[in-house]
Amino acid sequence: MTVLIGVIGVILYIRSAIIGRRKKQAYNFEVMPMNIFILQLVFISLIMLSLTWVLASYNGLSWTFVVVLVVVGIYSFITTQTVLGRHIYATGGNPEAATLSGISVPRITFIVFASMGMLSALSGILFSSRLQSATTTAGNLLSWTPSPRPMSAASRRPAA
Numbered sequence: 001m002t003v004l005i006g007v008i009g010v011i012l013y014i015r016s017a018i019i020g021r022r023k024k025q026a027y028n029f030e031v032m033p034m035n036i037f038i039l040q041l042v043f044i045s046l047i048m049l050s051l052t053w054v055l056a057s058y059n060g061l062s063w064t065f066v067v068v069l070v071v072v073g074i075y076s077f078i079t080t081q082t083v084l085g086r087h088i089y090a091t092g093g094n095p096e097a098a099t100l101s102g103i104s105v106p107r108i109t110f111i112v113f114a115s116m117g118m119l120s121a122l123s124g125i126l127f128s129s130r131l132q133s134a135t136t137t138a139g140n141l142l143s144w145t146p147s148p149r150p151m152s153a154a155s156r157r158p159a160a
Contacts, residue, residue, distance in 0.1 A: 002061040006052025010045045017041055064126050071122070088112060 017037075024031050032040070055061050079085035090098040091108040099105050 002056035003052055005061060006049055006056070009052070010048050013044065013048065014041055064130060067122070067126060071119070084108075084111070 017040075021031055021037060031037070055065070079088060087098070087103050087108050088111075090101065090103055091105050091112075095105050098108075
C-alpha cells in the first residue's frame with residue numbers, strides 16, 4: 001500500500017511539473033532546458049521513491065505522515081488557488097498596499113492566526129497520539145515552535 005501511494009505521488013508530481021512547464025511555455029516565460037528538466041524530474045522522483053521504499057520496509061506509512069500530507073495539500077490549494085490565498089500573500093508582502101487595495105488586513109491577520117492556532121492544536125493531537133499518552137509536561141520545550149510568521153508576514157508592523 002505504501003509503495004502504491006509513493007508511485008501515485010511520483011506520477012502526480014511528474015504530471016504537475018509537465019503541466020506547469022507547458023503553462024510557462026504558453027506565456028513565453030523562460031523555462032529550464034529539456035535535459036535539465038528531465039534530470040530534475042528523475043532526481044526528485046528517485047528521492048520520493050526511496051523515501052517510500054524506506055517507509056514501506058520499516059513499518060508502512062504512518063498516519064501522522066498522511067495527515068501532514070493532507071494538511072500540506074489543503075494549504076497549498078488555499079494559498080495558490082483561492083482569493084483568500086492571494087489576500088494572505090498581499091497582506092504578508094505589504095500590509096499598507098493591501099489596505100489600499102481594499103483588503104481587510106485585520107480580518108486576514110485574524111484568519112492567519114486562527115489557522116495557526118488550529119494547526120498548533122492538530123500538532124498537539126498528533127504529538128500526544130505518537131506518544132500514546134497525554135501528560136502535562138509533554139510539550140514543555142515546544143511552546144515557541146509553532147509560529148504564524150512562516151505562513152504569512154501579516155503580523156509584521158512597520159518600523160517607527
